[in-house]
Amino acid sequence: METTRNEALEAWMREHKYSANSLAKAVNAGLEALTGKPGTYDGRHIREWRAGRVRWPNTATRKVLADLSGRSPVDLGFVPRSRNSRTAVPQEDPMHRRTLVTGTVSIAVAAAAPGAVSTRKVGMSDVARLQEKFSAVIASDHKRGGQRDIEQRAAGLADTALNLQNSGSATQRVRSSLYATAASFRSSAMWAAIDGRRFKDAVTHMREAQALAELSGDQAIKFRIWSHAGTLYRHMGRPADARAANDVARNLHITRRDPMFASLGLARHMAIQGAAHEQRNLPRTFDHAREAMDRADPVASRPVWLLAFYDEAELHSLALSAYLAAGDWATAEYHAHRCLAALRPYMERSRAITTSRLAQAQLAQGDVDTATDTAMTVKAEAATQHPRVSRMLQEFGAALRAMAPGSSSAITWTEHTAAWRTHP
Missing domain, CATH: 1.10.260 (434 Repressor (Amino-terminal Domain))
Known part of the structure; x- marks a missing residue:
């Protein structure tokens, strides 16, 4: 045939x-x-x-x-x-329709076949199985963040959560949990796109995640999405929009109920202040973020995404980002060392980013040899495959050659990076 x-x-x-x-x-x-x-x-x-x-x-x-x-x-x-190939569409293949939510944002919602009667009951056990997948997505992000396959996997799982909405009957609690789970996956897709500097894709994920979060009514996932939006706009060089988005997160009542959320909101606010060159405000914001963290109940129940990354190391990481953007190299270096000392072992992506920023801070202070030694400790996999790390190390190399052309450190760095071209 x-x-x-x-x-x-x-x-x-x-x-x-x-x-x-x-x-x-x-x-x-x-x-x-x-x-x-x-x-x-x-x-x-x-x-x-x-x-x-x-x-x-x-x-x-x-x-x-x-x-x-x-x-x-x-x-x-x-x-x-x-034989009737254009009309015989099996009932088992659900067709997703696009429907506008909150005026401008469209989300994928599975539509049940007309007239079909489902006897299946969707329960919290279905939600729990999806949430196990979410934990795996979070783990992948901390190991090798920014990769497109993580983004695609998270987006696909968001659609799977939505498809469950129409696969059977469910209570309102289950439906809200499914929307929250879909929003969680979509926000992870958004974060992977941010981390990979695919900002256009990140904006698309953000809009769908925001709509899903509204349908869920879940304050924690709303906080995550708006806080990520602030980070997205900061990386896009739009500090005013970053501040506005982060303020939405900080004004949610969950920040008053749990100081840990308030601390993260303040820490990301500090990074935005650094990008806006508001250097004199940074120490106070850091102190407020730390005080909020100290007030938080250490055994309180919190979402897996928050437990997996926000701690003293992340607070110092955001301070490092703030002071580096503001041009206070010595203070940036201090926070880099504090971050590296506190990082959990599985935070491979964060370690590569922090080490790259530390090298930049050391080089800006004129410590060429130490900065080069620091930069060379970044693993080749992160240096070649993580877009943010790659970009920072390219900037480091350009600054090194401009500051100390022909020096032994510049030659060593050139030889070191040449070996990356053969890295699989």
Whole structure:
């Protein structure tokens, strides 16, 4: 039988900037979320789909593709095993519709088949299984943050949470929890995009996360999303917008109920002050953030995303960012050392970022040899694969060559970075 290229799938992949390999990874992540077992697709399988040699993937794969794209398998160009191929769409393949929420933000919501009656009851156990996946996303972020596959996995799991809304009956508590879980995944996709400096994608994730958070009514996830929005705008060089977004987070009543949230809001406010060159305000804001942290109940129940990263090390990390942006190199170096001393062992991404900033602070003070030695301790994997770390070390190298051209440190650094080109 003659095959016809799947032009609809090719067009969708081009529109959403998927390569064959990246789509395979996204489908594998969706299959793991759906079935509990990782998928085994690779780029070759996706090319088979595009070429039309695979006309109708299996049931689970079709469901994942529908969740991922917001389109039915037929709309993606696949042909059911039926003579009436354009009308025979199996009821088991949910079609996601786009619906406007809060005026301008659209979120993917799975629509149940017309007239279908579901007897399944969705419960908190379903939510708990998704939240276990969320913990894995958080762990991946701390190990190798900023990667596109983390972003895609988190976004796919957000769609999975939404799809559960229409898979059966549920109480209002369960529905709110599902929206909160979807918002959590979407905010992790947003953070991965921020960390990878894919700001346009981050804005898209932010808008959908904000809408989902409103549907959930969950104060903690609202705080996370607006606080991340402040960080996004700070990295985009828009301190006024960063302050406004972070203020939304800081004004939520959860910051009055739990001083730990108030402390994080203040710490990120400090980083925004540094970006705005408000150096004289930094010591007071740091003290207020630390005082709030000291008041917080150490055994209080908090979201996994907060427990996983916010502590004394992160407070010093944000102070380091603030003083580095404000040009106070000596104080920035002090906070870098305090951060590195307090970092938990699994915070590999944070260690690479802090070490890169420490090298910048040391170089700015004229300590060329020490700064070079510090920069060389950043692992090659982070230096070559993490966009923020790569950019900081490129800036470090340019500043080193400008400050000490032809020096032994500059030569050593050039030779050291040349070896990265062979790193897999």
